[in-house]
Amino acid sequence: MxxxxxxxxxxxxxxxxxxxxxxxxxxxxxxxxxxxxxxxxxxxxxxxxxxxxxxxxxxxxxxxxxxxxxxxxxxxxxxxxxxxxxxxxxxxxxxxHWERWIVTTHHQDALQPVNIRQKAVIEHTSINPNKSAHIGHLRNSCIGDTLARMLKRAGHEVEVHNYIDDLGNQLADTVVGVMRTSVRNRYSRFGDFCWDVYAEINRKYREQPELEQERANVLHHLESGHNNIAWLGMLVAEQLVREHLDDMRQFGIDYDVLVWESSIVREGFWEETFKMLQKTGLFRQESEGKLAGCWKQTADETDPAGETEFQSDKVLVRSNGILTYTAKDIAYHMWKFGLLDKQFRYQPFGHGVWSTHSQGVEQDIGRADMVINVIDHRQEYPQQMVKQALQVLGYDQQAAQLRHVSYGVVSLSRATAESLGVDTSDGRSSYPMSGRQGIGIKVADLVSHMEAVIEAKRSQHEGLDSRSIAAAAIRYYLLKFHLQTEVVFDLEQATEVSGNTGVYLLYSYARACSILEKARSLAHTARSDITAIAAYPTSVGLTPQEYAVLKKLAYWPETLEEVVAGLTPNLLCTYLYELASLFNHFYAMCEILKADEGARRFRLWLAGRYRDTMHDGLSILGLPAPNRM
Missing domain, CATH: 3.30.1360.70 (Arginyl tRNA synthetase N-terminal domain)
Structure with missing residues (x-):
């Protein structure tokens, strides 16, 4: 390289x-x-x-x-x-020296596998099982799945986890809503029904604050298990998770294992972690003040937040005995790194996914060398607490291998929010989605809308179906932004098919395939006679368009290495868009099939090299590589 x-x-x-x-x-x-x-x-x-x-x-x-x-x-x-x-x-x-470069790199992998093959556990998606998935959840999933593809491309062993919070407030609210609200409408999916139930119960909380006590009761029942409410919660959560997985599967997103929060508690993972934390100096039970009775992870001198901020994030066990999310997350990460003597058991959940289950079988899951968590930037401090807990327990090496991939949340543009019935009279440029108010764009609705747009704009219907193109377009839209950027989602902008879009990349790739298909015998000759091809730039000289594509292709190995090292999908999107633009300009300005023999041979080779590079990049982004569009 x-x-x-x-x-x-x-x-x-x-x-x-x-x-x-x-x-x-x-x-x-x-x-x-x-x-x-x-x-x-x-x-x-x-x-x-x-x-x-x-x-x-x-x-x-x-x-x-x-x-x-x-x-x-x-x-x-x-x-x-x-x-x-x-x-x-x-x-x-x-x-x-282009002749040397062409000959040397002709059969060379753009990114050689890493020398030290590590096992990476990537946790992403992790949607609360309380309603249908929305586009904010989808951004998380697209980022996480692309990171998994990057690391696999680099030669690492990758295991993808989806953490299911089946003991949290959000599921409790939906369970209370199922019991205490009357939502009447026609729904094709259970998650859409729960979407309205969740919004309705939160409206009732505002009108009847005493109802919130029911949430606390439901939380107790969910955590203790083996009771009517716990069974109801499990049935709600399982059906919603199945719908979430169906949503993600149409984007090419799959998982290896579902880790249920209830398994962490009921199988004794937290209990073992709790005993270990009690032996440290930074974990104590408060005896006075508003946190009296709570077990808290205290700040050390390196804590950037000090003792006055993020108090709730430092609480691991509430005074009523209910565990916080951070407590269970610490235990989960102890297991991820293989630092606990306990192991989960698993049963199949469908489509090749394992799910933690007390009556399941043992599997070789976990025991990671590095852990990557895809969680939005609002969870930065709780992630710091997990890292700090590992350090306090003496696992500095594992703490160093724990990486939080933070990203900006998805909000709605003014026009999109207005189309959903949001009051935009204050004139802001963006509006947050709110599950409690029922404001947001469901993944299933977005795919259907995009499919209709694609179908209306297509002049031909060969190759990929419109739904697959729609999914690819949405996935690329959510990946092309810098991770820290707040994506202001605009429905009209997201459904564009020209410019820096996924559809543009697919068309460009299909164009290269079409050229090579039309000159199949010539293409074979062109790609095998590498000596004559390599001599072309020096002996004949390159047009500006040929040179621009060739130079961009030469930068592919280092771009790929940078993308993998930095876990930056947006840089890959930028590179592929620029490469596609250069290739399309080359195609428009330079004859290929009708050129003289030497130029035709070189240009077919260039088209083939472009096709192979784009195929590699599209695969990492999780986009299809269609021969026809």
């Missing part, structure tokens, strides 16, 4: 220059490699010389010349660069 090797080599050269001048080598050297905006500066550029000026006390051009000389004669890059140039005020610009 050129970029990685170049980075390592420049670090070595910087160390050599510093040592030869009698200077100490800093722990982190300032090596930056860029892709020049202008073609005249090559494919790679570094400003390392200017970073070393202050220490070496030399003219940056002199330092750049020394860097160039060492790069030219470095065995790692023999033949890789056609030339290396120095440009004011001290840049070192490198020009790839």
């Amino acid at each position: 050129i970029h990685k090797q170049l980075s390592q080599t420049l670090e070595e050269i910087a160390e050599q220059l510093l040592r030869e001048a009698g200077h100490a080598v800093p722990e982190k050297l300032p090596v930056v490699i860029e892709h020049p905006a202008s073609d005249r500066y090559g494919e790679y550029s570094t400003n390392l010389a200017m970073k070393l000026v202050r220490v070496l006390k030399k003219n940056p051009l002199t330092i750049a010349d020394e860097i160039k000389a060492r790069l030219v004669h470095h065995p790692r890059f023999a033949g890789w660069f056609e030339r290396i140039e120095v440009a004011a005020p001290g840049f070192v610009n490198m020009f790839l």
Whole structure:
């Protein structure tokens, strides 16, 4: 991988220059490699010389010349660069030798599997089983599933968990609502019925605050189990989880195991963790104040929040004995890392998914080397408490391997909120979804709406069906934003099929497949005669459109490595969109099938290389790669 090797080599050269001048080598050297905006500066550029000026006390051009000389004669890059140039005020610009690059990378995997194969447990989705899933839940699932695909692509063993909070307030509210409200309507799904029930019971709480005591009673019954209310809660939760899994399956999202919160409590996982925490100095029972009787994880001197903030998040066991979500999450993570002597048992839940169950069978699940949790940014502090608990218990290595992938929530644009009946007279640009008020866009409704839009816009109906295209378009829409961005969901914008959209990528991929299919025999020749293809850029020269696609393809391995290392799906979306745009421009400006033999051979190879790269990227994003659209 050129970029990685170049980075390592420049670090070595910087160390050599510093040592030869009698200077100490800093722990982190300032090596930056860029892709020049202008073609005249090559494919790679570094400003390392200017970073070393202050220490070496030399003219940056002199330092750049020394860097160039060492790069030219470095065995790692023999033949890789056609030339290396120095440009004011001290840049070192490198020009790839395309013939060498084409031949060398023709049969090479863009991302070599990691040397150390680790087991990663990724937890995502984890929707409260109290109503239908909405688009905010879907963003979580799309991110989590894409991260799982990334790590699998890098060679890791990946296990996907979906945590089911069947002992929480939200399920309790729906159970109370089923018993105490009268919602009359025609529903095709149980979750849609529960959507209205949940909103209605929360309206009643506001009118009759004394009803909230029923929630507390239901919570006690759910946690103790083996009673009428616990059975009702289980039936509600199981049906809703099945509907949630059906929703996600149409987006290509699957799971390995469902971990039920009730299993953590009833199988003694929390009890064992509780005993371990009691032996530490940062876990105690409060004796006075509003938290009297509560067991609390206290802040240490490194706690950024101090003792006055996030008090409720620090409580692990309430004074009435009910466990908080954080308490159960700590026990869950102890098990994830294989730090408890206990193991779950499992039974099939359908579609290859295992589910924790006391009467099940043993499976080799858990015991992770690293744990990744996809949870929105509002849960950042509880996630810190889990990490802190691991550290307090002496599991620093595991704490270091616990990663919270935070993301911004999904809200509704003004136009979309107004279409749902939300009062937008205050003129805000976005409005939060609210399950308690019944405001939001259900996943099933969004897919159906998008399917109708796609169907209306299609001129041909070959290849993928409209529902599959709709699911791909929605998935890409939710992945293309930076993780920390609050997605202001606009229904009209989400249903666009041109520009930076999933539909645009699918059409572009299908176009490359169509070209290669039309020239099947030629394409085979083009892709096998790699020596003649490799000689084309130097012997004939490249058009700007050919060069732009070729250069972007050369950046695929390093882009993929960056995406996997940073767990950043949006960067992958950006790369694939830019690559598709360049390919479409190349297609529009350059004859392919009607070109002369040498150009046709090279351009068919370029189309094939584009198709293979797009297939790789689409697969990681969880999007289909259709031969026809």
